[in-house]
Amino acid sequence: xxxxFESHSHDAAAIQDAGSxxxxxxxxxxxxxxxxxxxxxxxxxxxxxxxxxxxxxxGIVFYSVLFQYAKRLLRPSEEVPVPASGVIRxxxxxxxxxxxxxxxxxxxxxxxxxxxxxxxxxLHIRVDPATSFIIPRRAFGTIxxxxxxxxxxxxxxxxxxxxxxxxxxxxxxxxxxxxxxEAGLTVEYQNTRADWAYALEKGGAGAHWQSWQNRxxxxxxxxxxxxxxxxxxxxxQHVGLAAAVxxxxxxxxxxxxxxxxxxxxxxxxxxxxxxxWLTNRTLFIxxxxxxxxxxxxxxxxxxxxxxxxxxxxxxxxxxxxxxxxVLAPKRAFPSIGQAEHFAQEAAQWHxxxxxxxxxxxxxxxxxxxxxxxxxxxxxxxx
Numbered sequence: 001x002x003x004x005f006e007s008h009s010h011d012a013a014a015i016q017d018a019g020s021x022x023x024x025x026x027x028x029x030x031x032x033x034x035x036x037x038x039x040x041x042x043x044x045x046x047x048x049x050x051x052x053x054x055x056x057x058x059g060i061v062f063y064s065v066l067f068q069y070a071k072r073l074l075r076p077s078e079e080v081p082v083p084a085s086g087v088i089r090x091x092x093x094x095x096x097x098x099x100x101x102x103x104x105x106x107x108x109x110x111x112x113x114x115x116x117x118x119x120x121x122x123l124h125i126r127v128d129p130a131t132s133f134i135i136p137r138r139a140f141g142t143i144x145x146x147x148x149x150x151x152x153x154x155x156x157x158x159x160x161x162x163x164x165x166x167x168x169x170x171x172x173x174x175x176x177x178x179x180x181x182e183a184g185l186t187v188e189y190q191n192t193r194a195d196w197a198y199a200l201e202k203g204g205a206g207a208h209w210q211s212w213q214n215r216x217x218x219x220x221x222x223x224x225x226x227x228x229x230x231x232x233x234x235x236x237q238h239v240g241l242a243a244a245v246x247x248x249x250x251x252x253x254x255x256x257x258x259x260x261x262x263x264x265x266x267x268x269x270x271x272x273x274x275x276x277w278l279t280n281r282t283l284f285i286x287x288x289x290x291x292x293x294x295x296x297x298x299x300x301x302x303x304x305x306x307x308x309x310x311x312x313x314x315x316x317x318x319x320x321x322x323x324x325x326v327l328a329p330k331r332a333f334p335s336i337g338q339a340e341h342f343a344q345e346a347a348q349w350h351x352x353x354x355x356x357x358x359x360x361x362x363x364x365x366x367x368x369x370x371x372x373x374x375x376x377x378x379x380x381x382x
Contacts, residue, residue, distance in 0.1 A: 209314025
């Protein structure tokens with residue numbers, strides 16, 4: 001059974017309805033409240049020591065920054081999830097769901113699909129808490145066809161939970177031929193919850209990866225420096241020097257406490273990482289694109305699908321739609337040199353794929369200006 005439809009911008013509304021933003025709203029509100037509380041200890045030492053003007057200055061600067069940050073957090077997002085463009089196809093096979101859209105092809109075993117739910121305007125196939133497929137009602141001729149499609153999917157899901165389905169094949173037919181025709185590089189790895197929590201928090205923008213424990217220790221040291229600065233300010237008799245020390249103590253407090261707060265949020269993200277993201281995975285890259293292979297799913301993506309391929313000293317990030325889509329830890333490679341080579345090749349192939357095609361020599365020669373023995377203003381002969 002197969003369904004095929006043209007993607008439309010209106011499908012974004014269904015994507016938004018399929019998820020919930022209430023958790024994000026509560027998290028942002030909690031961050032703002034914590035920010036208000038964090039601001040007080042930076043002001044209190046100056047008040048106790050009698051430097052009211054310093055306390056006022058610190059409070060104005062901190063809460064002005066917090067106000068701008070709160071406005072950005074609470075502002076409704078103007079970014080609407082954009083569904084894949086072009087023609088989208090879904091095929092219901094006995095052992096897996098086959099999906100195909102622009103620059104992507106994949107198969108997901110029914111045993112690792114949570115549910116298929118029919119809504120008024122779309123069919124929602126949920127793979128895990130963070131991955132879903134949305135099929136709009138207009139893809140079907142009638143509502144009965146959509147219900148029949150959903151019923152077949154639900155039957156496959158139920159059957160897969162009672163049996164052990166065979167492994168999904170990558171080379172068993174021509175469906176993935178475009179991705180397997182060229183040689184490339186391979187790495188096998190297994191992500192941890194801490195890996196994904198870091199990537200979701202930083203978004204692949206971290207300049208220098210450090211473990212969670214090291215970052216906690218570094219920022220806790222800022223709090224120790226803050227206490228030392230406050231003690232120094234209480235002993236200094238010079239007004240100007242005491243004021244500078246109080247400003248420094250507030251700066252150390254804000255840097256250390258705010259960063260620790262963000263680290264706590266990163267730690268909390270670990271509980272939301274789906275179990276399927278932690279499975280053993282083989283990543284294959286070539287000039288054609290990327291293959292991500294697990295025991296229950298195959299995802300093949302052209303390089304055009306990714307906005308960026310980035311890396312730091314901890315991971316290689318494949319970023320699509322401003323979100324880390326594939327996360328390869330460098331610790332999985334036999335050596336740091338091989339990890340760097342893998343990252344460089346991925347970046348080069350990605351950049352080459354996005355380059356505009358060169359003009360064929362025939363077209364270039366045809367575009368040469370007329371020779372001197374011809375009048376360029378002469379009308380063409382018929």
